[in-house]
Amino acid sequence: MKKALSNYLHSLTVDTAQHYRNMAVFPLLSDKEGSTDYLLLEEALEDDLIIITEANESGTVPELKVENKSERSILILDGEELVGAKQNRIVNVTSLIAAHSKLTIPVSCVEQGRWTYQSQRFKSKERVMPSRMRMKKSAAVNKSLLNCGSFMADQGEIWNMIENRVNELQIDAPTYAMGKIYEQEEDIIDEYLTHYQPRDTQVGIMVMINDRVIGCDCFGKHETLKKTFPKLVKSYVIDAIDVNPGKKEYSFPKEKALGFVDELKGCLAKERPSISLGTDVRLASRKVTGSALAKDNEILHLTAFLKDEKEAAKKVGFYQRATKRRRSEM
Numbered sequence: 001m002k003k004a005l006s007n008y009l010h011s012l013t014v015d016t017a018q019h020y021r022n023m024a025v026f027p028l029l030s031d032k033e034g035s036t037d038y039l040l041l042e043e044a045l046e047d048d049l050i051i052i053t054e055a056n057e058s059g060t061v062p063e064l065k066v067e068n069k070s071e072r073s074i075l076i077l078d079g080e081e082l083v084g085a086k087q088n089r090i091v092n093v094t095s096l097i098a099a100h101s102k103l104t105i106p107v108s109c110v111e112q113g114r115w116t117y118q119s120q121r122f123k124s125k126e127r128v129m130p131s132r133m134r135m136k137k138s139a140a141v142n143k144s145l146l147n148c149g150s151f152m153a154d155q156g157e158i159w160n161m162i163e164n165r166v167n168e169l170q171i172d173a174p175t176y177a178m179g180k181i182y183e184q185e186e187d188i189i190d191e192y193l194t195h196y197q198p199r200d201t202q203v204g205i206m207v208m209i210n211d212r213v214i215g216c217d218c219f220g221k222h223e224t225l226k227k228t229f230p231k232l233v234k235s236y237v238i239d240a241i242d243v244n245p246g247k248k249e250y251s252f253p254k255e256k257a258l259g260f261v262d263e264l265k266g267c268l269a270k271e272r273p274s275i276s277l278g279t280d281v282r283l284a285s286r287k288v289t290g291s292a293l294a295k296d297n298e299i300l301h302l303t304a305f306l307k308d309e310k311e312a313a314k315k316v317g318f319y320q321r322a323t324k325r326r327r328s329e330m
Helices: 002-011 041-046 131-148 155-168 178-184 186-193 222-240 254-265 318-328
Strands: 018-020 023-029 050-054 063-068 074-076 080-084 089-091 095-097 101-109 122-128 202-209 212-219 268-273 279-284 288-295 298-306
Touching (some): 002 254, 002 268, 002 288, 023 222, 041 050, 041 074, 041 122, 095 101, 095 288, 101 155, 122 178, 122 222, 131 155, 131 212, 131 222, 131 279, 131 288, 178 186, 178 222, 186 222, 202 254, 212 222, 212 254, 254 288, 254 298
Antiparallel strands (some): 023 202, 050 063, 080 089, 080 122, 089 101, 202 212, 268 279, 279 288, 288 298
């Protein structure tokens, strides 16, 4: 699988940035496409082919129950929001749910002030957790996998991040629901979104805010990128919204985008079985945290983020251990 990951990363071309205000989106292009067949979450929900509920009647915060009623696999993406039931959640890891299967998936709460039923089933609002929150969640999941083998995030940290952003943007959110951020900032989000469009051979996006690479999301198919493009871009716009905007002009140097791809190529990769179909791959370097889902030597989804200085300084994870081991072998 590491060879498949390497081949995938080397197939990517970083195209000219599309930019607006303080945010640039670099299209990631590839002539190669995978052949794995699947539905996306919204498609499956729209046709009533997937049922997502609380794990049991009383509910448990870090788990939800999923039933795929379809003849096809269903791809659920890292960070996608599920709305309803006893509280809104986001998905902790990209998963390819096998046809006609039932399983429990790891999630995190993004609405700390509610624990009462709004509905029996979850639905989608076509939202993804904001990118900087996903970076922190990715690092926490990587650490959890290293320490106890579970795809768990740091729930307290997630609640704190949402509360801080709600307060920064002065949003009225009694239950501190992440979705309230998107609802209040809808106009500015849509204003940003009009300046970015997917290309024909595009498989991914790399986003730069204030001249700093934030992260990327990449897929094995052009069609998947086109379908997920709006909600992924919106998740980065939330981090681009500045409560104290200035007049600074940004250059969005392509060299930084190319450097981020090189950093991904140098990441250590640790493989393990996914929660359903395929292989989960954890990516780590001193500067980057991320993950990928692969199946039959195809990369279905890869997401990675540049760590902030505080996160990069932490001496945890398989990156540090593997680095020490390699040095001892020299």
